[in-house]
Amino acid sequence: MAPKKRIRGSTRTSQSCSKEETKTGSLSEDSVVESAQGVKGKRKAVTSGKTRKQSISKDELHERPQFCHWLMKSEPESRFENGIDVKFGIEDLKALPNQRGCWDGVRNYQARNFMRDMKEGQQAFFYHSNCKEPGIAGIVKIVKESYVDHTQFDKNDVHYDASSKADNPKWSMVDVQFERMLKRFIPLSEMKKIHLEHKARVGPLKDMALFTRPRLSVQPLTSGKWRSLPVMYTPLKVYISVNIHCSKKLREHVIITV
Template sequence: MNYWLMKSEPNAFSIDDLQNMPNQTEHWDGVRNYQARNMMRDQMKIGDQVFFYHSNCEVPGIVGIMEVVREGYPDHTAFDPQGKYFDPKSDPQNPRWIMVDIKYIRHTRRVISLAELKECEFLEGMQLVRKGNRLSIMPIKSEEWNYILGLEDKKSH
């Protein structure tokens, strides 16, 4: 099993939105970065566990856990000329963009903030806490996953 972190702005799509979807499942669309696309296309597998991360908000951080329930397939939002994720160079015969389906597992017991994660010496090599990292999807090592889960019951600083 692989572990991931996927970012979303809560005003666009939040952990609560996912929880309220039919079957608590939704496709993760709109990714327009080749590196993130390649991870969804080539590496994400059914059963992989994912941290849901709220970005670009008052307290960015990990807010929940979800699971990959459908592996990469064409992102149909790239084909809609009226949509905000339209890409005229992508077509159904040769899709450029990929999405996966994710299912809500649970909220974390508290927000595990980016500031707190940056203070953890154990996590200093984690992609999320490195300067200049802008990827919306990133792999998480199993040791990092377990360490972060251990932070849930600790009081934040």
């Protein structure tokens, strides 16, 4: 009945299920760190920290900084997996009843863990991936906190996971609702350009998971990134300095007029 949707996974509108409890993974406030702990199953989600660029400190293992903003990737152009079109752009979300849908199909532990951290009412950028012009298209709101992703048990679904058991489901999802389009689409190419101009050392895009973890389909954003992204890319080229130096009131004004 319901339209399909895709993340680096996919989705359909759906209702309910129980909320999952297990919290796993770890992160740090200004850089995304791999989830290394607690993934239930035979193996850790991550191999030895020594072999990875970003190893995990003890502090990071025991602290879970709270993020308030997110970036969620989905594919706006048709692509077929096992004969099923996984297309789901922000326009597809808008077209759903109440402009609301579930973000199912996430099959990456770190992305799943971030979804489990999401709180009702929080906002996320809707990012278009694997398309002609990848980038941030709009803003959605989390309207239902994480619960069991039913597609893991559906043999006909692209994201069926035979290894997941009903009494211990592996995968979770959240419900999101369309909030608004950005006044101007923010292409990945522009974000990259800015990122390179700053040689990735300074600026609001420093350590952004979009660059440090390009394959992560659900990622957190610091408040600074959330605020400055739209500001940075206004047609007027209002720039980082605006965000850094202007008063809070002016900054908010700039942001809401973007």
